[in-house]
Amino acid sequence: MDEIAIHVREAYKVFHKQSLFPWNRKNGHGEKKRVVAVDSISFDVSKGEIFGVLGPNGSGKSTLIRLIATLLLPDSGAVTVFGHDVVHDRIAVQRLINRVSVEASFFKKLSPMENLIFGARLYGLSAQQARVQILEILTRLGLERSTISKPVEEMSRGMQQKVAIARALLTRPAVLLMDEPTTGLDPRSKREVQALVRELRDQDETTILLTTHDMVEAEMLCDRIAIMDAGKIVALDTPEKLCAMVPSHNGRSPTLEDVFLELTGKKLIEEDDVE
Amino acid sequence: MISATTRQLRASYAFVERNAHLVKRYWSWELVWLAYSIANSLSVSYIGLGMEQISGQEIDGRYLVLYLVVGTLVWRYLSLIFYWITDVIGLERWEGTIEYTLMAPIHRLTHMAGQTAFAVAYSLLFTAIILAVTVKLFQIDLTNANLFGMTLVMLSGSLSFIGIGIVGSILPLLFPERGAQMTHVIIAMLLLVSGVYYPVAVLPPTLRMLSVFSPATYVLDGTRKALLDGLPTAQLWPSIWPTLVAGAIAIPIGLWVFGLAERYAKRTGKLHRNG
Numbered sequence: 001m002d003e004i005a006i007h008v009r010e011a012y013k014v015f016h017k018q019s020l021f022p023w024n025r026k027n028g029h030g031e032k033k034r035v036v037a038v039d040s041i042s043f044d045v046s047k048g049e050i051f052g053v054l055g056p057n058g059s060g061k062s063t064l065i066r067l068i069a070t071l072l073l074p075d076s077g078a079v080t081v082f083g084h085d086v087v088h089d090r091i092a093v094q095r096l097i098n099r100v101s102v103e104a105s106f107f108k109k110l111s112p113m114e115n116l117i118f119g120a121r122l123y124g125l126s127a128q129q130a131r132v133q134i135l136e137i138l139t140r141l142g143l144e145r146s147t148i149s150k151p152v153e154e155m156s157r158g159m160q161q162k163v164a165i166a167r168a169l170l171t172r173p174a175v176l177l178m179d180e181p182t183t184g185l186d187p188r189s190k191r192e193v194q195a196l197v198r199e200l201r202d203q204d205e206t207t208i209l210l211t212t213h214d215m216v217e218a219e220m221l222c223d224r225i226a227i228m229d230a231g232k233i234v235a236l237d238t239p240e241k242l243c244a245m246v247p248s249h250n251g252r253s254p255t256l257e258d259v260f261l262e263l264t265g266k267k268l269i270e271e272d273d274v275e
Numbered sequence: 276m277i278s279a280t281t282r283q284l285r286a287s288y289a290f291v292e293r294n295a296h297l298v299k300r301y302w303s304w305e306l307v308w309l310a311y312s313i314a315n316s317l318s319v320s321y322i323g324l325g326m327e328q329i330s331g332q333e334i335d336g337r338y339l340v341l342y343l344v345v346g347t348l349v350w351r352y353l354s355l356i357f358y359w360i361t362d363v364i365g366l367e368r369w370e371g372t373i374e375y376t377l378m379a380p381i382h383r384l385t386h387m388a389g390q391t392a393f394a395v396a397y398s399l400l401f402t403a404i405i406l407a408v409t410v411k412l413f414q415i416d417l418t419n420a421n422l423f424g425m426t427l428v429m430l431s432g433s434l435s436f437i438g439i440g441i442v443g444s445i446l447p448l449l450f451p452e453r454g455a456q457m458t459h460v461i462i463a464m465l466l467l468v469s470g471v472y473y474p475v476a477v478l479p480p481t482l483r484m485l486s487v488f489s490p491a492t493y494v495l496d497g498t499r500k501a502l503l504d505g506l507p508t509a510q511l512w513p514s515i516w517p518t519l520v521a522g523a524i525a526i527p528i529g530l531w532v533f534g535l536a537e538r539y540a541k542r543t544g545k546l547h548r549n550g
Contacts, residue, residue, distance in 0.1 A: 124282030
């Protein structure tokens with residue numbers, strides 16, 4: 001049996017738009033905004049699997065990643081990484097994971113080298129070890145050596161994203177959480193990142209949880225895909241089996257995009273029809 | 276395999292090194308800040324020389340200058356420590372890196388120890404420069420001053436301000452938009468009751484009572500005794516022990532409160548918002 005890397009059981013997360021101070025809170029007129037971001041979802045990801053999460057904006061993908069990344073606490077349910085609970089065993093989980101998000105967040109005045117050494121030290125690496133690895137990873141990502149000592153703010157969005165990926169790889173995570181890592185990248189950079197994702201799984205057996213809006217990317221990279229809508233998983237299977245869920249149109253085999261629209265978009269049309 | 280202690284030490288040093296890099300990159304801002312601080316100290320100290328003319332009475336202006344110089348220097352030192360520590364969250368919110376730092380497998384004590392070590396070193400250097408300029412300009416004679424005792428009083432006083440700073444740092448965590456500005460209230464209250472520019476005896480009874488609980492009161496008293504009266508180090512003990520006690524209480528409380536605030540931020544999703 002495959003080893004379970006990520007285990008999510010009935011995870012539930014709701015956000016209340018409410019002030020810390022009681023006198024600022026709305027009074028019983030239903031004005032207090034309540035958003036169920038993750039609605040009792042369950043799934044397992046095996047070690048070495050590339051698991052995709054698709055969903056429209058606001059469907060709960062990033063919240064799910066933050067729950068696994070220990071950046072949010074679930075209201076109920078359980079999330080574990082290689083058996084370690086994200087709430088009760090925070091540091092053990094954090095040693096195993098790293099994350100690449102859609103915003104490549106850095107100290108913008110510092111160089112990639114300074115930013116990456118800072119990140120490496122937080123994970124217990126020495127500067128000497130880190131320097132060697134940084135050069136190796138950035139070269140692997142196709143980043144020129146001359147850019148390594150320039151401030152991050154002088155780099156293009158694509159280059160910054162590569163540095164963000166390097167930051168995650170530097171700690172050799174067993175689980176890599178990638179939240180729309182290729183959004184905003186040019187086609188070439190996108191392909192390089194996609195090749196790297198495959199390489200990480202094939203060579204290092206890294207477990208990857210990937211959220212994306214790019215259906216082709218999801219179909220190409222992921223072993224299994226979960227489609228989320230309004231905080232719930234509406235479908236979960238291999239790309240092939242997901243495609244088989246919808247009928248073909250005009251003799252054309254359905255794509256993942258057709259499945260996505262069928263499961264998320266079509267529902268909205270039906271609601272409009274009712275009105 | 277590296278030990279857990281080495282891991283945490285490396286992580287702690289990461290904050291020292293990162294802050295040093297930031298100071299280096301923002302060097303022009305540091306110069307402006309230094310010029311502002313020197314001008315501020317001098318303008319307060321000149322009140323001492325002007326008092327004779329203002330009051331029309333014979334006053335020991337040199338003594339008064341030194342009294343005010345001590346006030347400005349001690350206050351600059353303590354407030355710098357406070358601001359560097361409260362900036363532990365504010366800075367990362369500004370850069371958008373907060374989630375990456377709080378996702379790292381480190382204890383909050385490790386995190387704060389690094390930020391604190393840098394804060395103390397930076398504040399000592401900064402204050403020493405202002406002291407050098409002030410001494411030169413006012414031709415202050417420090418031959419009878421107990422500089423060692425003064426440093427000891429200031430270092431022991433740092434501990435309590437570290438604790439207060441950690442408590443203050445929760446404000447940017449809880450209030451992403453205005454939390455950083457809210458920290459000024461804490462420092463303003465301490466400035467009012469601690470006798471920075473006047474003896475606490477002139478305060479009304481309520482404020483005078485509050486001055487007993489401000490560690491800055493003892494730091495200022497001890498520093499003045501060491502610099503103005505040249506009291507030997509052993510006789511400075513009555514000014515040292517209250518600050519040590521305050522530090523021993525404030526630091527654990529600060530860490531505990533920070534832990535609660537971090538949990539609240541993770542429960543309500545406040546880490547994500549970059550204010």
